[in-house]
Amino acid sequence: MVNAGDLWSGLTLLFSFEALLYCFIGVALGTFVGVLPGIGAMTAIALLLPITYQLEPITSLVMLAGIYYGTQYGGSTASILLNMPGTPTTAVTCLDGYPMMKQGRGGVALLITAISSFIGSIIGTVALALFAPPLAQIAISFGSAEYLSLVVLGLLAVVLFSEGSVFRSLAAISIGALLGTVGIDINTGEQRFTFGLLSLYDGVALTAVALGIFGLAEVIANVGQVEERGPAQRISLRSMLPTGDDWPRSLKAALRGTAIGSFFGVLPGAGGVMASFMSYALEKRVSKNSAEFGHGAIEGIAGPEAANNANAQTAFIPTLTLGLPGDAVMALIVSAMMIQGVTPGPSFLHTNPALFWALVFSFVIGNAMLLVLNIPLVGLWVRLLNIPYRTLYPAIVVLICCGIYSVGTSVADVVTVAVMGVLGYGMRLLRFAAAPLLLGFVLGPLMEEHFRRALLLSSGHLSTFVSSWISVVILGAVVLMVLSVVVRQFRSRRQAAVGPSPADEEL
């Protein structure tokens, strides 16, 4: 179990100038990309991946994590000031944040969202500290067969919670996994899908896939579409002071939101979008004056903002203890860790306790830094929002080019980004979600390894997958999920025939 020695080594590992500096860089960058619509955590992390190869594990992990939860602070700034979400998880904040802005209460909204985000993050971090160690303890007895079932469960969960059709997401996962098999097979040295191209011997570059499918495709889709925004107003510190019953109302909403966010964060795939929407729905339902929602109800921003931050922190629980990334950005962080030689999973806490606790403590410090960045320094970000997208996107294009080139000074990688960009855009047009593809790409090789090992150990008998009770439980959950999806399909088909029910109009 947890011992004080581990906690102390974690603290000493974190409190080096380098680690703290990169923690700050991470959260500042996270706020930056969170504030700007059109560029997100995915692009930022993909661009910084090459740099992390030269850093210590603690430094790169702390920075990447900082970007991840930092975006949840910045995103609400654009939502409140411009009615345009900086990140998808803060879309809900537009609903009541922008009306508050119009009522002259924009400053209060910014302060309350920053504080709610902080509450959500800190409590989420405590949950991480409490639940990760025991969970890792259970998971350490997982063999290859159990692990494979777990990954299948995680992927199915992502499919269930992804937008768009189930089959599309499943297809995206398997195509991503196929993409992951490109290159020389480690076990036999045989080439797969390389077609004689030297540049494909090592496989398709992860950074290229991430930057192309998410970053480039996003730019292509957004050019000319993002409306011209009016200049964002200046916010004075004094205008940020909340009045009347703002405090008790937002505090309660933030706590409820934290609970929702923490729950959804642990589930792979659910994500901050669902958490923030659920929190909004809950606040509206329990509020005594629900008519206020949509016109500046402070619970409508406090709850969701706490939810998306709690979600971002607890998402590290399955990632670090089980090696199961819950979304595409996490998958990227997992890859970064593996390249550093630190494999997230059940043995991570056991072999690297100092790293784990250093990370947990960095969340506390990082969130404190974010509070400073987002309250007194909010004027900085406001000014950023005045840059028109048509000036911003060429910068993103150059960043993507230089970023991918810096990985291995390989022209082939740059071409890969272009190809992936077209693929990603095509997927958008045909309504495929992109995240499952990246997850398949990252997890595919892992699944193959475990599959191979499980069958090798059982001499080819598939019954190994139901031979241990853990595996049975996990596969049972898989079956339940598949059934629930099927039921959902049937219900929606019946409703399509019958027409919308009154219950649907409540949100």
Added chain:
Amino acid sequence: MTNDGSKAVAGLSPDWFGGVIVVAIGTLAVAVASTYTLGTAENMGPGYFPVMLGVLTICFGVGILVVDTRKRSEGVARPALRPLLVITSAILIFAAVVDTLGLAPACFLAALISTFADKNNQPRRALVLAAVLATLAVLTFKYALGVPAEVFTW
């Protein structure tokens, strides 16, 4: 009109098109991967897993064709051809030029070309923007981050 207001391409159903493409990819994967050593369940060869994935992909593609086409969804959104072609060309030009001309010209060209994607970008501003971005990029990547690339290779 599709949900996000963009115009739809008449007659083209994303479900049919998407499903067919997925099945095609799966079939291609099975065709290529089955030429590799398959091995047995106990001793999996390099081809085993890809063939499995290919078969799964085909199944999912069939699923799209059978299930998704039942819902009458709107047509495929009209692709934004100008951004697609311009931005992709910008990246490809960067790739073509970066080793032969250097990092700075490559960044400059990539930025400049990409500005054409938005018709609201004016030529003079675009030139200035491209020059500024190229300078910043070189400073950041070559000098601050130490990427081993030549600034100018003439």
